[in-house]
Amino acid sequence: MKMTEHSTQHRVHNFNAGPAALPLPVLERVKEELLDYRSTGMSILEMSHRGKEVGAMAQAAEQALRRLLAIGPEYKVLFLAGGAQGQFAAIPMNLMGPHGRADYIETGSWSAKAIAEAGRYGHVHVAASSRAERFCSLPPREHWSLHEDAAYVHLTLNETIEGVEFLTIPETGQVPLVADVSSTILSRPLAVDRFGLLYAGAQKNMGPAGLAIVIVHEELLGRAAATTPGIWNYALQAADGSMLNTPPVFAWYIAGLVFQWLEEQGGLEAMARRNEQKKDLLYAVLDEADFYRNPVHPTCRSWMNIPFLLADSALEKPFLQQAEAAGLMGLKGHRAVGGMRASLYNAVSLESVEVLVGFLKDFRARYG
Amino acid sequence: MKMTEHSTQHRVHNFNAGPAALPLPVLERVKEELLDYRSTGMSILEMSHRGKEVGAMAQAAEQALRRLLAIGPEYKVLFLAGGAQGQFAAIPMNLMGPHGRADYIETGSWSAKAIAEAGRYGHVHVAASSRAERFCSLPPREHWSLHEDAAYVHLTLNETIEGVEFLTIPETGQVPLVADVSSTILSRPLAVDRFGLLYAGAQKNMGPAGLAIVIVHEELLGRAAATTPGIWNYALQAADGSMLNTPPVFAWYIAGLVFQWLEEQGGLEAMARRNEQKKDLLYAVLDEADFYRNPVHPTCRSWMNIPFLLADSALEKPFLQQAEAAGLMGLKGHRAVGGMRASLYNAVSLESVEVLVGFLKDFRARYG
Numbered sequence: 001m002k003m004t005e006h007s008t009q010h011r012v013h014n015f016n017a018g019p020a021a022l023p024l025p026v027l028e029r030v031k032e033e034l035l036d037y038r039s040t041g042m043s044i045l046e047m048s049h050r051g052k053e054v055g056a057m058a059q060a061a062e063q064a065l066r067r068l069l070a071i072g073p074e075y076k077v078l079f080l081a082g083g084a085q086g087q088f089a090a091i092p093m094n095l096m097g098p099h100g101r102a103d104y105i106e107t108g109s110w111s112a113k114a115i116a117e118a119g120r121y122g123h124v125h126v127a128a129s130s131r132a133e134r135f136c137s138l139p140p141r142e143h144w145s146l147h148e149d150a151a152y153v154h155l156t157l158n159e160t161i162e163g164v165e166f167l168t169i170p171e172t173g174q175v176p177l178v179a180d181v182s183s184t185i186l187s188r189p190l191a192v193d194r195f196g197l198l199y200a201g202a203q204k205n206m207g208p209a210g211l212a213i214v215i216v217h218e219e220l221l222g223r224a225a226a227t228t229p230g231i232w233n234y235a236l237q238a239a240d241g242s243m244l245n246t247p248p249v250f251a252w253y254i255a256g257l258v259f260q261w262l263e264e265q266g267g268l269e270a271m272a273r274r275n276e277q278k279k280d281l282l283y284a285v286l287d288e289a290d291f292y293r294n295p296v297h298p299t300c301r302s303w304m305n306i307p308f309l310l311a312d313s314a315l316e317k318p319f320l321q322q323a324e325a326a327g328l329m330g331l332k333g334h335r336a337v338g339g340m341r342a343s344l345y346n347a348v349s350l351e352s353v354e355v356l357v358g359f360l361k362d363f364r365a366r367y368g
Numbered sequence: 369m370k371m372t373e374h375s376t377q378h379r380v381h382n383f384n385a386g387p388a389a390l391p392l393p394v395l396e397r398v399k400e401e402l403l404d405y406r407s408t409g410m411s412i413l414e415m416s417h418r419g420k421e422v423g424a425m426a427q428a429a430e431q432a433l434r435r436l437l438a439i440g441p442e443y444k445v446l447f448l449a450g451g452a453q454g455q456f457a458a459i460p461m462n463l464m465g466p467h468g469r470a471d472y473i474e475t476g477s478w479s480a481k482a483i484a485e486a487g488r489y490g491h492v493h494v495a496a497s498s499r500a501e502r503f504c505s506l507p508p509r510e511h512w513s514l515h516e517d518a519a520y521v522h523l524t525l526n527e528t529i530e531g532v533e534f535l536t537i538p539e540t541g542q543v544p545l546v547a548d549v550s551s552t553i554l555s556r557p558l559a560v561d562r563f564g565l566l567y568a569g570a571q572k573n574m575g576p577a578g579l580a581i582v583i584v585h586e587e588l589l590g591r592a593a594a595t596t597p598g599i600w601n602y603a604l605q606a607a608d609g610s611m612l613n614t615p616p617v618f619a620w621y622i623a624g625l626v627f628q629w630l631e632e633q634g635g636l637e638a639m640a641r642r643n644e645q646k647k648d649l650l651y652a653v654l655d656e657a658d659f660y661r662n663p664v665h666p667t668c669r670s671w672m673n674i675p676f677l678l679a680d681s682a683l684e685k686p687f688l689q690q691a692e693a694a695g696l697m698g699l700k701g702h703r704a705v706g707g708m709r710a711s712l713y714n715a716v717s718l719e720s721v722e723v724l725v726g727f728l729k730d731f732r733a734r735y736g
Contacts, residue, residue: 011409012409016415028403034402036378039378041695042389045576046384047384048384049387049577050703081578083614085598089599120595209417209615210619226488229485231454246577246578250618250619335418
């Protein structure tokens with residue numbers, strides 16, 4: 001097998017929405033130990049998940065995540081194959097219980113997909129929606145029509161496509177709150193104890209694609225429908241340390257390195273300060289003239305995913321071409337909404353955001 | 369993030385049953401382009417699955433697999449998150465259809481698990497079993513009690529734990545044959561057109577854990593139960609190039625490199641010659657005295673997974689210790705059956721098998 005022809009390694013500014021940028025020190029570590037994992041004489045890609053090395057890796061990753069998010073012992077942390085979309089089915093299978101009903105809050109493309117998938121497994125009540133506002137704001141809590149007999153209330157804490165985020169966690173009384181946190185997890189501290197279940201695909205702010213993390217209160221275990229696939233049964237996976245089946249070892253390993261890197265950066269308080277600075281810089285340049293526009297209401301603007309439009313949409317093509325030429329990648333908006341989008345996950349440095357902001361100003365000066 | 373302390377890279381002989389050895393040239397290629405995938409300035413771990421690089425990678429991998437196995441255009445090839453155990457549920461969900469019944473052949477631990485899981489979704493008839501023979505032989509085809517109205521007949525072409533393999537493909541008439549080929553796929557040519565569906569976890573003979581490959585005849589699509597999770601619906605995934613959700617990109621990429629490496633080795637005819645030589649060497653030393661013993665009937669001995677016992681089981685511990693000291697790893701048998709096991713997947717070289725055979729002879733000379 002030939003080596004690649006271009007071996008000079010350069011790195012661009014990566015604003016992909018997911019799969020997304022990973023911290024360079026993590027990638028360097030992966031590269032360095034790829035052929036010989038910690039003097040074992042084999043790659044971690046080649047190791048049994050039942051062996052002591054993978055077992056130690058898996059435990060260390062879970063412990064680091066527990067420290068970062070201050071997850072209490074009453075929560076199980078699962079590392080499962082797949083991503084958040086698999087959980088759209090697994091959650092109702094595991095949690096809907098005998099009444100078979102749940103409340104969902106519709107705030108954008110991803111919650112809409114979660115609603116459609118859950119509908120296969122029971123009665124899904126859309127208790128609130130901001131569809132009429134084109135998902136540019138969040139439905140006010142006082143207008144939600146929640147049911148007391150719902151097995152859970154589901155919401156998408158941050159909508160990756162529309163760039164809408166719950167900046168405070170809504171109250172749902174005795175009904176457990178279930179949240180998709182794929183694109184916001186680890187961006188800043190999160191009060192895990194406000195939730196019955198949190199889940200996230202890894203490929204936005206934690207690692208590569210192919211891994212979902214589920215943080216579930218132990219009280220919610222044991223309610224799975226008989227038709228729940230074994231590998232998606234939370235109680236069975238919790239009892240087996242997420243190794244009922246062969247887990248996605250490599251993605252788990254990289255997530256563990258990302259958690260370690262986050263601790264070395266000062267944890268989530270430090271990430272919050274950096275991420276607030278990053279998003280403030282970007283929103284400021286978008287807001288300071290009519291040339292660019294972010295359509296989201298200021299009370300619920302995402303820290304991580306910032307969509308924006310050009311007042312003159314004919315400029316989109318030169319914008320994206322020139323951005324790429326300047327090494328600013330992944331800025332094309334999602335095909336569902338068009339325009340542009342910059343995702344500012346933890347691995348996107350302040351320097352990358354400054355380069356982006358400089359480009360935005362320069363482009364505006366030349367075309368505005 | 370600190371670099372690992374021991375940077376000298378050595379490589380052992382890896383007989384793991386899965387996750388298992390990968391070809392060294394594949395790992396070297398992965399390492400070489402880890403930080404900068406083909407001059408894009410980012411790792412393939414950080415790339416959108418909707419981008420052109422991942423699209424090209426995905427297509428190239430599928431085409432290489434189609435060439436290797438001579439897969440006709442009437443078959444769809446899916447690359448899905450998870451492994452074979454997820455498919456234990458996905459297969460009945462997709463294929464059982466309105467009658468809701470299927471025939472299963474029980475030949476070892478993995479087919480038994482497939483049977484248990486399928487039972488959640490319909491009527492599963494165990495049409496034949498070698499359990500009474502402790503899975504050391506295969507149930508003769510003439511004793512199978514198949515049903516004409518079964519949606520499919522399921523078998524496990526190679527039992528990884530017991531080391532039992534179908535060396536010829538049984539006839540099932542008009543009923544589609546569905547087979548788990550996790551630990552035999554790509555070990556030698558396979559008549560794909562004899563099957564309605566083939567599936568395999570990648571982590572044995574194709575790549576890392578976290579990926580399942582499904583090869584399904586298009587006639588079997590469109591029968592999925594309404595409760596099939598979207599990401600496991602074969603028709604939906606086939607229509608979307610396995611990108612209905614974010615696929616496990618990195619595992620797919622490595623599988624593609626393994627397929628390329630196999631083509632460079634001369635394809636599956638060449639692998640068959642090498643694998644036959646490897647397994648013949650190992651069975652010969654196991655058979656030539658009473659010191660070691662492989663319990664499987666010679667007509668169905670696996671080419672890939674070779675379990676063996678010591679006549680004096682007290683010698684197991686020194687055997688495994690001395691083997692590890694000699695750089696022979698992964699020889700401990702599965703906890704379900706005990707003893708020892710050597711897996712001789714494609715990435716295990718003839719040289720590694722020769723070293724193992726030398727060790728077996730030496731150990732016997734010293735303890736026999």
